Amino acid sequence: MLGNFSYHNPTKLYFGEESLGFLKDELKNYGNNILLVYGGGSIKKSGLYDEITSVLKDCGKNVAEISGVMPNPTIEKLREGVDTARGHKADFILAVGGGSVCDYSKALSVSVHCDDDPWDKYYIRFEEPDCEIVPVGCILTMAGTGSEMNGGAVITNHEQHLKIGHVFGDEVMPKFSILNPRYTMTLPKYQMTAGIYDIMNHICE
Known part of the structure; x- marks a missing residue:
């Protein structure tokens, strides 16, 4: 396994078994109200949830959660997240999971303070954000899409039978991403x- 390292692309990447140790330093750069976003609950089974919430508690952060982010996150889930983020007055979004959780969090970041419906603005008219963007950080648990270090956000609308991606600019890219390879080692063989x-399909695209 490679050693520990970090670099900017402009997302600041922390790689290695000790990479979670940088979370506390990064959180100092953001406000007190943290929105923790994750998927179906595997991070609780692996113990990662407890590690992260312990860091958040040590930092004195006020935390709200959005759980149950599904593969190919839906516009309904995004609108639900907007309501949660607004109610919490979220200063920062911390995404813990794979590509779908990261995509969802970036879509959420540009939607919280948006006056328009995010589906119409970003996925039908393909407009760029003209509102305040809530910064995002990622803790990756599955390699594949590269969503932890790009501006892309794919959202699905089942009612319209559409799955659309919007690649936003640098201002939407995660501010930092934590990549500990050990977080991927509990994945089922199929998921890996x-x-x-x-990865191969995205390279070919």
């Missing part, structure tokens, strides 16, 4: 294989 094919 899917991630490998996802």
Whole structure:
């Protein structure tokens, strides 16, 4: 396994088994109200949830959660997240999971303070954000899409039978991403294989 390192692209990446140790330093740069976003709950089974919430508690952060972010996150889930983020007055979004959680969090970041419906503005008219953007940080648990270090955000609208991606600019890219390879080692073989094919498909695209 590679050693620990960090670099900017402009997302600041922390890689290695000790990478979570940088979370506390990064959180000092943002406000007190943190929105923790994750998927189906595997981070609780692995113990990662407890590690992260312990850091958040030590930093004195006020935390709200959005759980249950599904693969190919939906516009309904995004609108639900907007309500939660507004109610919490979120200063920062911390995404913990794979590409879908990261995509969802970036879409949420440009929607919280948006006066228009995010689906119409960003996925039908393909307009760029003209509102305050809530910064995002990622803790990756599955390799595949590269969403932890780009501005892309794919959202699905089942009612319209559409799945659309919007690649936003640098201002939407995660401010930092934490990549500890050990977080991926509890993945089922199928999920790891899917991630490998996802990487290859994105390269070919």
